[in-house]
Amino acid sequence: MNAAGFPLLSLITFLPLAGVLVILSVRGEEAVVASNARWTALWTSLITFALSLILWFRFDRDTADFQFVEHLSWLPEFGVNYAMGVDGISVLFVLLSTLLTPLCILASWEAIGTRVREYMIAFLILETMMVGMFCALDFVLFYVFFEGVLIPMFLIIGVWGGARRVYAAFKFFLYTLLGSVLMLLAILLLWYRAGTTDILALMGTPIPPAIQTWVFLAFFASFAVKVPMWPVHTWLPDAHVEAPTAGSVILAGVLLKMGAYGFLRFSLPLLPDASAAFAPFIFALSVVAVVYTSLVALAQEDMKKLIAYSSVAHMGIVTIGIFTFNAQGLSGALFTMLAHGVVSGALFLCVGVLYDRVHSREIARYGGVAKIMPGYAVVFMLFSMASVGLPGLANFPGELLVIVGAWRANPWVALGGALGMILGAAYMLYLYRRVIFGRIGRDDLKVLLDLSPREYAIFAPLVLLTVWMGIHPQSFLSFFEASVAQLVARHEAALGAARLAGM
């Protein structure tokens, strides 16, 4: 089952760094360097993706254990080691990261004209950090990758971003850092209590409920900012609006998932009592997020901002699903995360297509695009419908499962989530109508070219995935069924034990 002894995950994680070295070694004219950097980055990320496909085929879907496990001694006397491995919860996110990176590099092919070399280096480092984070089986290692993401993302927003990029980059960095350092303290607490930061060992070390509350709050500070949950979501619209298109795609596609992944990987298994105790609180915040940010999205004048707020709403659905603690809710949350990664990434790419041509994201600036760019209109429609949750497309199965799971936990929460889906339909359709249909408002729009072959190449895999996930969700759900079942069983066992102890 496991390719024993072959460090596949490390290879996937660190291969992009090899690309960085290659790019660094290129010397010469700026144009030559830029072209070399583009091709090197593309090939590196494609090879990385190809390697990660091995995970898809070789991953054993019937077990909840960690697979492709690697173990290297790093700081043995501290109980900190280099440990990598994937289970059903993380494996698809590795694939999502490796899939989105080459697409982002393609999307930046012409949009990024300055300092191409540095841009590509930043993206490859970002890929290493993202993949490493999903593979890390050691809490310190996880933290290193989790935080390491900030450096390339800060530079991507700050150097290649829009007009208010400096503000957005600082806000993004400091917000996330503030949350994370509190988590660091909690990690230190767990570390010295257990004498190790190995995630599996930590899961086997029960934590007294009194401490769980504090640790949960510290984790919450970090993950809630990353998700982002209302009311700490305000960095996201700024970061999204100012980031270059590819930066937004990675931000929405992968970085937001880190927070939810953190809840799934750490908060739930390590802190069952506190998670159960805080579930109503999380539900409340999530429902507010879903309804409130959907309403805010309705009022947006900027396309990217609208989609950014819709991301907050979708992630609200995800956090609802996670804290239902039942199989439907958790599977739904995971599926929604994947679907959102694909669909919102694609939506940002759609905005990027228009932005590359007109250099404006203002909704009122557009109108009647369908007449000029029919191919684009179809693609945009597909992803808009997916975002709305149309059955047969990617988002529907996940959101349905979350609503079902939430109904079992608390019908009112399910109602709130469903309300958000209705509002979601409202703002997405409203956006689509204003941009794509109607009269052509301005003359400069009439000369726009439809999607280029490069752009079709970027959208093709995303379209395929969106339809595939909608029509045959089982091929994705089957990955995490075993892990989710184990998570639920352990959670119930831990709560049961706590109740017994209380009696």
Added chain:
Amino acid sequence: MNWTLALPELVLAIAGLCLLVAGVVPKRPMHFAITLGALGSFLLAAVLVMGQGEGVTFGGLYVADAFARFAKLLVLAGAGLGLILALDFNEKSGIARFEFPVLLVFATVGMMVMVSANDLMALYVGLELMSLSLYVVAAFDRDNERSSEAGLKYFVLGALASGLLLYGASLVYGFAGTTNFDRIADALSSPAGGSLGLVVGVVFVVAGLAFKVSAVPFHMWTPDVYEGAPTPVTAFFAAAPKVAAIALLTRVLAGPFGDLAAQWQQVILLISALSMILGAFAAIGQSNVKRLMAYSSIANVGYALMGLAVATDAGLRGLLLYMAVYIAMTLGSFSVLVAMRRDGRAVERIDDLAGLGRTDPVMAFWMAVFMFSMAGIPPLAGFFSKLYVFLPAVQAGYWALAVIGVLTSVVGAYYYLRIVKVMYFDAPAGAFDPRPAGLSVVLTVTGLFTMLFILFPAPLIAAAQAAITSILG
């Protein structure tokens, strides 16, 4: 008496005297040759330190152990790299005089005596040898008002601190009846030990040493001296003497006054928290990059002292690791500041760094590495050094200190990021003069250390552990 134990100090002191003669006698400028000679003697001393035996000598005044070895190697590394930075800078600024390397050699001898002191007398002698040399080099650009002012300010406040220290030492002598560290420890562990007079004495000693490490509330001189002194001198100040003074503080408090831990811990705790807070907030408004680094060093000392405040084995180990990483990051970032020279004139506003990412990508890259590292972002060394002081603090239950530490590190991240922002996001303000080769060496060495520490942390941790074991027994 086994004087071979003090061989590194002796060799360095004699080398300093020889260099002095070699500088005076010939009729031509000897600056370059003397600098090379000084570097050579640092290297020789470092080799001797590595081969040094262990034991106490000179009638109990002097101790050579793993702790001293660790601190001395750091001091020598800091002094050597600092001297390399000064070489080109002094020539271009017209202050290339042979006294400079000689003074640095004597300062280094002083520091080495400090970290090996086993007696309040030896402590004071080493400290003064260092301080007197440093007063002079602070004012080395003597025709420059700010440099002279820095030297004078440093001298007046430094003398005050020395006075405090001496007063404390005399109180300790009065109440313990000895100045020897081992016998002070004996006196304290006896039933009659730990009298109020001793506590007051320790507080004065701590105050004097806190001045040298520029911990709040004894930090006032730092921004002015850092700003006024020639940049390589500032780099030197920020690196080697800090390590020596922190090492001394650690040895004094953890060694002879170990039994008074409950008393001095409160002081260090307060100093540490205040330094972190002030260092973080006061740096925000700075526009001079040297002043910014001054506040950054105050904050860094706060983090390092956190390890001492915890007063556990792990805490002290964290402190030593912190200083090792700190010295690399500081010298690295200062080598960039030393390179800030436009049309032959040294510039030192933060805005002067604008667009460095385009005009000198390599230097900007390393500077970004140092800034992210100082902000404590993994996977760089600065993250791990913070980790190893936060962990003991959490372990020992100093939650308030740990929370202050992480929160101020976020505030600190803001101004470190500001430098990255200026370098990468802003439009270029014009290129700097080409950077000299020696500077590139320092930049690369410290940069690689900062970046690759994550791969090989074990040897340094083991060395720090050995050092701590040797003083705690």
